[in-house]
Amino acid sequence: MSGRAIVITSGKGGVGKTTTTANIGLGLAKHDRKVALVDADIGLRNLDIIMGLENRIVYHLVDVVRGRCQVRQALVKDKRFPHLSMLPASQIDQKESVTPEQMKDVVTQLKEDFDFVLIDCPAGIEQGFRNAVAGADEAIVVTTPDVSPVRDADRVIGLLQNALGDPQLIINRMAMDMVKRGDMLNQQDVLDILAVRLLGIVPDDEEVVIAGNRGAPVVLNEHSRSGKAYERIVRRILGEDVPIPELNGHGGLMHRLGKMLFRR
Amino acid sequence: MVVGDINQGAEVIAGGDAIVFGTLRGMVHAGYPDNRDAIVIALNLMPLQLRIGPFIARADEGQNPRRVPRPEVARVKDERIVIEPYQGKL
Numbered sequence: 001m002s003g004r005a006i007v008i009t010s011g012k013g014g015v016g017k018t019t020t021t022a023n024i025g026l027g028l029a030k031h032d033r034k035v036a037l038v039d040a041d042i043g044l045r046n047l048d049i050i051m052g053l054e055n056r057i058v059y060h061l062v063d064v065v066r067g068r069c070q071v072r073q074a075l076v077k078d079k080r081f082p083h084l085s086m087l088p089a090s091q092i093d094q095k096e097s098v099t100p101e102q103m104k105d106v107v108t109q110l111k112e113d114f115d116f117v118l119i120d121c122p123a124g125i126e127q128g129f130r131n132a133v134a135g136a137d138e139a140i141v142v143t144t145p146d147v148s149p150v151r152d153a154d155r156v157i158g159l160l161q162n163a164l165g166d167p168q169l170i171i172n173r174m175a176m177d178m179v180k181r182g183d184m185l186n187q188q189d190v191l192d193i194l195a196v197r198l199l200g201i202v203p204d205d206e207e208v209v210i211a212g213n214r215g216a217p218v219v220l221n222e223h224s225r226s227g228k229a230y231e232r233i234v235r236r237i238l239g240e241d242v243p244i245p246e247l248n249g250h251g252g253l254m255h256r257l258g259k260m261l262f263r264r
Numbered sequence: 265m266v267v268g269d270i271n272q273g274a275e276v277i278a279g280g281d282a283i284v285f286g287t288l289r290g291m292v293h294a295g296y297p298d299n300r301d302a303i304v305i306a307l308n309l310m311p312l313q314l315r316i317g318p319f320i321a322r323a324d325e326g327q328n329p330r331r332v333p334r335p336e337v338a339r340v341k342d343e344r345i346v347i348e349p350y351q352g353k354l
Contacts, residue, residue, distance in 0.1 A: 045273075054272070055312040055322040091273050 005117040007136035011152030013123030016172040021120040022050045023219040027234030029084035033115040037086040040132035041122040045089035052215020062090035100134035107135025139167035145185040168199035175204040200233035308333035321345035
């Protein structure tokens with residue numbers, strides 16, 4: 001078996017790479033795919049917390065690279081899906097502890113056992129970024145609809161195109177209320193600048209924060225708007241043709257009720 | 265011996281015993297690599313994971329933190345790590 005290795009990156013920090021990695025990983029696992037998540041953010045690992053697996057870590061990526069353990073020993077199994085595993089980053093080493101070649105080796109090994117290998121990239125475009133990209137076949141770029149993350153995403157897309165071809169884009173934390181008032185870049189503004197294929201839009205949703213703090217990513221919550229958005233992204237990654245819906249403000253029942261009342 | 269807190273994400277590795285005058289929230293490995301007689305004492309013992317020699321224990325999930333912290337000692341008994349209140353003597 002040879003799986004797909006996808007790196008999730010952004011350039012800018014804090015736009016939701018780790019959250020996206022966790023949600024897509026769990027989403028793919030829900031669809032019965034074998035998934036390995038690799039935290040490439042050595043020294044500042046977070047994926048374990050979002051996944052709620054921090055107390056199960058024994059070995060990590062740097063241990064694997066240094067030959068202190070096998071890849072299989074370092075993988076932490078998810079408590080919800082046994083076919084979902086995470087390879088944690090080290091908390092006490094530097095990005096330079098791993099070379100792109102070593103990273104590629106680890107990812108190649110994982111691809112033999114898993115359908116998907118998702119690599120959570122650190123912020124920036126230095127060694128950590130080069131490591132994360134080294135083993136990947138495809139890339140997903142995450143941005144928020146703000147000016148500076150979009151500029152950083154543009155730069156990262158340029159770097160990725162040389163190595164991996166065109167990445168796909170996820171626009172995270174889209175606040176439709178603000179877009180409607182013209183206070184935020186809309187979907188088309190972002191796509192005009194970045195000119196890549198849109199994989200999905202995740203609405204701004206406080207459920208994401210709550211879920212991250214609880215270690216139970218939002219894709220597990222089928223009632224949340226952001227959870228549904230991630231579910232659609234996962235189905236698109238699996239090759240289904242799922243249309244990208246128009247996101248509208250609060251979108252829910254109240255909004256539609258209001259509209260109905262107004263029409264009468 | 266550590267005077268102060270060990271927060272989440274921090275790792276302390278000791279060849280012998282580990283004594284923490286503060287709150288232990290991170291990971292401590294006492295008796296590294298295989299001394300099973302080592303102990304861990306902390307004023308407030310709430311680690312994510314605790315290792316003594318070759319043994320590993322991890323925090324129960326969904327366990328509520330105690331409101332009143334008290335000193336506790338962790339040691340190996342019958343091939344597993346047990347945690348008991350620290351009575352001022354070992």
